Amino acid sequence: xxxxxxxxxxxxxxxxxxxxxxxxxxxxxxxxxxxxxxxxxxxxxxxxxxxxxxxxxxxxxxxxxxxxxxxxxxxxxxxxxxxxxxxxxxxxxxxxxxxxxxxxxxxxxxxxxxxxxxxxxxxxxxxxxxxxxxxxxxxxx
Amino acid sequence: xxxxxxxxxxxxxxxxxxxxxxxxxxxxxxxxxxxxxxxxxxxxxxxxxxxxxxxxxxxxxxxxxxxxxxxxxxxxxxxxxxxxxxxxxxxxxxxxxxxxxxxxxxxxxxxxxxxxxxxxxxxxxxxxxxxxxxxxxxxxxxxxxxxxxxxxxxxxxxxxxxxxxxxxxxxxxxxxxxxxxxxxxx
Amino acid sequence: xxxxxxxxxxxxxxxxxxxxxxxxxxxxxxxxxxxxxxxxxxxxxxxxxxxxxxxxxxxxxxxxxxxxxxxxxxxxxxxxxxxxxxxxxxxxxxxxxxxxxxxxxxxxxxxxxxxxxxxxxxxxxxxxxxxxxxxxxxxxxxx
Numbered sequence: 001x002x003x004x005x006x007x008x009x010x011x012x013x014x015x016x017x018x019x020x021x022x023x024x025x026x027x028x029x030x031x032x033x034x035x036x037x038x039x040x041x042x043x044x045x046x047x048x049x050x051x052x053x054x055x056x057x058x059x060x061x062x063x064x065x066x067x068x069x070x071x072x073x074x075x076x077x078x079x080x081x082x083x084x085x086x087x088x089x090x091x092x093x094x095x096x097x098x099x100x101x102x103x104x105x106x107x108x109x110x111x112x113x114x115x116x117x118x119x120x121x122x123x124x125x126x127x128x129x130x131x132x133x134x135x136x137x138x139x140x141x
Numbered sequence: 142x143x144x145x146x147x148x149x150x151x152x153x154x155x156x157x158x159x160x161x162x163x164x165x166x167x168x169x170x171x172x173x174x175x176x177x178x179x180x181x182x183x184x185x186x187x188x189x190x191x192x193x194x195x196x197x198x199x200x201x202x203x204x205x206x207x208x209x210x211x212x213x214x215x216x217x218x219x220x221x222x223x224x225x226x227x228x229x230x231x232x233x234x235x236x237x238x239x240x241x242x243x244x245x246x247x248x249x250x251x252x253x254x255x256x257x258x259x260x261x262x263x264x265x266x267x268x269x270x271x272x273x274x275x276x277x278x279x280x281x282x283x284x285x286x287x288x289x290x291x292x293x294x295x296x297x298x299x300x301x302x303x304x305x306x307x308x309x310x311x312x313x314x315x316x317x318x319x320x321x322x323x324x325x326x327x
Numbered sequence: 328x329x330x331x332x333x334x335x336x337x338x339x340x341x342x343x344x345x346x347x348x349x350x351x352x353x354x355x356x357x358x359x360x361x362x363x364x365x366x367x368x369x370x371x372x373x374x375x376x377x378x379x380x381x382x383x384x385x386x387x388x389x390x391x392x393x394x395x396x397x398x399x400x401x402x403x404x405x406x407x408x409x410x411x412x413x414x415x416x417x418x419x420x421x422x423x424x425x426x427x428x429x430x431x432x433x434x435x436x437x438x439x440x441x442x443x444x445x446x447x448x449x450x451x452x453x454x455x456x457x458x459x460x461x462x463x464x465x466x467x468x469x470x
Contacts, residue, residue, distance in 0.1 A: 026186075031269040033411065034182040036277060038433045042190040049198055070300070077293045080286055095282035105268040112269065112278040115285070119278075122289050123433055126296035127195055130440045133303045134202035137447065158381055165385050172392055178342050180420040181399045182409045187432045188395075196388070196436050203381060203443040207450045223376035231368040238360040245405030252404065252421050260419050264412050272410040272422040273429065281426060288430040295437035299444040 005054060012054050019047040027120050028113070037116035041123025048124075049131045057135045069129045076122030083114050157210060162200035166193050183273045255280075359400045366393035378458040380446045384439060391435050398424040 023044035030036035052060035084095040092099035097111025169192020176185035242249035259276050267275035277285055370393060373386025402424035410422035446456055453461050 030274050031271055033271065034186050034273075034409070036183065036271075036274050036429075038429060039183075039186050039190055042187070042195060042433065042436075046190065046194040046198075049195070053198070073293060073296055077289055080289055084282070084286070095286070097279060104266075108267045108275075108279060109269070112267070112274065115278045115282065116274070119285065119289055122292055126292050126437060129296050130299050130437070130444075131195075131198065131202070133299050133444070134199060134206070134440075134447070137202075137206050137303060158379070161382065161385055165388060168389070168392065172396065175396065176399055179399050179403045180407060180409045181402065181425045181428070182411075184395070184399060184425050184428050184432065187429050191432050191436045192392075196439060199436075199440050199443055200381070200385075203447055206447045207381065207456050220376045223372055226375065227368045227372045230371065231364055234364045234367070235361060238357045238364070241357060241360055242401075243357065244359050244400065245403050247404055247418075249401070251401050251424070256421050256423050259422055260410070270412040272412060272419065273425050276422050277426045277429065284426075285430060288434050291434050292437045295434075295441045298441045302441075302444045302448050 009054050012050055016047050016051055019050070020044060023047060023120075023124075027116065030116055031109070031112065037119030038123055040116075041120040041125075042127060044120065044124040045127030045131070048128050052131065052135060057132065061132065064128065066129070066132060069125045069132065072121050072125035073129060076118045076120070076125060079118030079121065080115055083111060083118065087111070158204055158208070159201075162197055162204065165200065166197040169193050169196070183271075360397070363393050363397045363400065366390075366396070369393075378460075380449065380456045380458065381443070383458075384442045384446065387442070388435070388439060391431075395428045395431065398428050 023040045026035035026043060027037060027040035030040070048060060048064060051063070083097075083100075087096040087099055088094050090099040095111075095115075097108045098104040100107035100110045169188055172192065173185045173189040176182075176188060242251070259272055259280060263269070263272050263275045263280075267279050269275045367390055370386045370388070370390030373389065374383050377383060377386065402421040404418060404420050407418040407420045408416055410419045410425065412419075449461065450456050453464050455461060455464070
């Protein structure tokens with residue numbers, strides 16, 4: 001089956017890097033235009049899912065093994081939660097970003113950036129995990 | 142939005158589940174267009190990425206694991222009863238809309254309370270042009286934390302429900318002398 | 328680039344006339360809500376009238392999207408723009424429903440995935456995804 005999808009595979013090889021790059025752009029440009037962690041996570045996840053569909057789940061698992069996506073899932077949630085704890089330790093309220101830097105505005109910037117990163121990691125990891133589980137059922141054909 | 146209605150009706154009628162999952166992708170895409178014209182660009186972005194991409198893929202994955210065709214039948218009386226229930230509920234809801242604020246109304250209750258502060262002050266307090274991002278991550282940080290946990294839990298749940306069955310199958314394959322994995326990888 | 332923008336002009340004009348109708352004197356300004364209700368009832372009908380579990384989940388999705396649309400409709404302010412701060416603009420749409428729905432969409436897909444996983448598991452256990460056949464198998468086992 002695989003050798004008949006040459007065109008799709010070549011085109012997707014061109015497409016996947018821009019998709020991942022665009023996801024990162026959406027992630028870090030969310031402060032200024034539409035975008036943010038949720039969208040970026042979904043786009044990043046769909047980049048990997050496209051790869052998995054065209055090259056087989058086993059190849060995709062070699063790029064990003066299942067344990068790593070599960071780890072990322074936890075890392076994303078913890079990034080968000082611990083940012084709140086960091087605010088707590090620095091003398092503010094939970095999830096209060098004003099204390100993260102000397103200037104409240106900068107603190108807000110850092111806080112939102114880190115929190116959005118946590119959201120993005122969680123969403124991307126969740127999407128890839130869910131897809132892997134579904135696709136793994138059939139044996140990746 | 143009228144197009145969304147038409148696609149929704151098509152989803153209700155068509156019994157080929159493959160066509161239904163494709164139609165639900167189209168449905169989300171039209172929905173995204175509707176969000177753009179209603180000035181909700183962030184939401185449109187999300188809907189386009191999620192609805193047209195991931196959920197269609199998941200739907201097709203499920204169909205590959207189950208069946209493609211919906212069984213015929215279900216009974217005439219059942220669908221008539223269902224239609225009656227739906228019609229009555231819909232009529233009640235339409236009656237309820239007569240007290241709703243009109244479309245695009247500036248003085249609707251929803252636009253007061255905390256929202257003016259988000260719009261006027263977020264530029265100084267958070268310093269980000271995109272109000273949606275500052276509300277999402279800063280003013281409503283707890284909300285978003287909760288949502289992230291829901292996503293985390295859903296992914297964990299999927300792993301708990303299906304991950305185990307797959308591992309058992311992999312073990313069986315390993316018992317058979319690791320046949321089959323090589324050819325897939327090539 | 329301008330050519331592409333111009334190509335969408337008729338579509339945009341169509342929307343503008345629809346919007347004018349929605350707020351104008353010809354309609355009571357509730358048309359959007361009625362479309363939402365129509366969609367919601369479509370989803371509701373799919374959920375209660377169909378036995379197929381995948382179809383039920385699609386129905387729930389339709390229902391969900393109708394609720395999203397309802398929130399976004401309420402957030403719209405006449406003459407407002409997207410809630411991104413810019414020079415010279417003073418009227419913005421309400422950002423709060425946008426935030427709620429933005430997260431709800433992603434949560435929605437995650438929970439849909441959970442539901443589909445349950446469907447797959449049910450299929451593994453009962454070898455069918457039709458509601459009535461599952462009940463028949465259950466009764467068979469009880470006997």
